[in-house]
Amino acid sequence: MAQNLLTIGFDADDTLWHNERFFKLTQDRFADLLKDHADRDHLSERLVAAERRNIGHYGFGVKGFVLSMIETALEVTDNRVPGAVIGELMEAGREMLHHPLELLPHARAAVEAVAETHHIVLITKGDLLHQERKLAQSGLGELFNGIEIVSDKQPEVYQRIFGGRPGGVDGAMMVGNSMKSDVVPALEAGSWGVHVPHDLAWALEHADVSEGSSRFREISDLSELSGLVAEIG
Structure with a gap:
């Protein structure tokens, strides 16, 4: 001692x-955007798996989280995710970075x-x-x-x-x-x-x-x- x-x-x-609650709110938004392609629990599992794979590439934080969301969106839509959805995910990331x-x-x-x-x-x-x-x-x-x-x-x-x-x-x-x-x-x-x-x-x-x-x-x-x-x- x-x-x-x-x-x-x-x-x-x-x-x-506070930090994690903003990630949770964005993840809810992510689930709503992709609700026609995957249920919420499955999407969450896929996103966590992507984050786990990507930590070594992108590190921790909002930027890696957004890239993992985009990667997951591409996976669950067989690369057919609309450009507008990608745009919304990027905007969500910018909002997280500048949230009070x-x-x-x-x-x-x-x-x-x-x-x-x-x-x-x-x-x-x-x-x-x-x-x-x-x-x-x-x-x-x-x-x-x-x-x-x-x-x-x-x-x-x-x-x-x-x-x-x-x-x-x-x-x-x-x-x-x-x-x-x-x-x-x-x-x-x-x-x-x-x-x-x-x-x-x-x-x-x-x-x-x-x-x-x-x-x-x-x-x-x-x-x-x-x-x-x-x-x-």
């Missing part, structure tokens, strides 16, 4: 601000509270320009000691980021809504992992914590973070 917890990392999407940002409850208070006592860093994955735009809109940027926009979140990524911060990997904590991206790899790196559940979760972000992970914690929302940080010390 770390003698001193000195650095706290925060995920961004669906930890500090909304902070989650307790996000600002939680970040401000731990920023007074700890070195804090934002660690987020996705499209660089979109993540930078959302951070600017959030008004939280000036509170962070560092910003890391990464292509993926693996144990070695946390080792690199936390290794160069106060307390090192052993004295760091990662806070996020994704077990797969935020919690499990941070634990595997040797840091603390704090799960903050969100009512919406992307199908590709599910993972289980190994039994006996003494550095795993879960809080119901960010209002409980400062108490947890004080407890761990």
